[in-house]
Amino acid sequence: MATYYTDAKVALHLDRLEALRAGDVFAPVHVRLKPTNICDHGCSYCAYRANRANNLNLDGGMEVHDRIAPEKMAELVEDFISMGVEAVTFSGGGEPLL
Ligand code: SF4
Known part of the structure; x- marks a missing residue:
């Protein structure tokens, strides 16, 4: 079976490590984007919406109706492409997906 994940993944990005060492500014390899806080599910393990009794709730200060406008999402994606993300x-x- 092929191995797709490795602890040595950073070695695939030696150019970025060199840039980091040189103090250069460069694009991240990977971006994590949260388009919306809106959700129509109710997963029992959800750290954002779970019952506060489980001490996992992270929604303090989170506006559950927040979302990034579609125009801004398109702009971000264009920026990621042009940056080389x-x-x-x-x-x-x-x-x-909402
Ligand atoms: S984990 Fe939380 S945010 Fe994610 S789908 Fe479930 S309820 Fe929604």
Whole structure:
């Protein structure tokens, strides 16, 4: 079976390590973007919406209806492309497909 993950992944980005050492500013390899806090699920393990009794709740100060406007999302994606970002993970806060 092929191995897709490795602890040595950083070795694939030696150019960025060199840039970091030189104090250069460069684009991240990977960006994690949370498009919205809106969610129509109710996962029991959700750290953002779980019952406060489980001590996992992270929603203090989080506005559950917040979202990044579609125009801004398009702008961000264009920026990531032009910067050379190689991967984007869309996650929550909320359900990113909403
Ligand atoms: S934010 Fe994610 S984990 Fe939380 S309820 Fe929604 S889908 Fe489930």
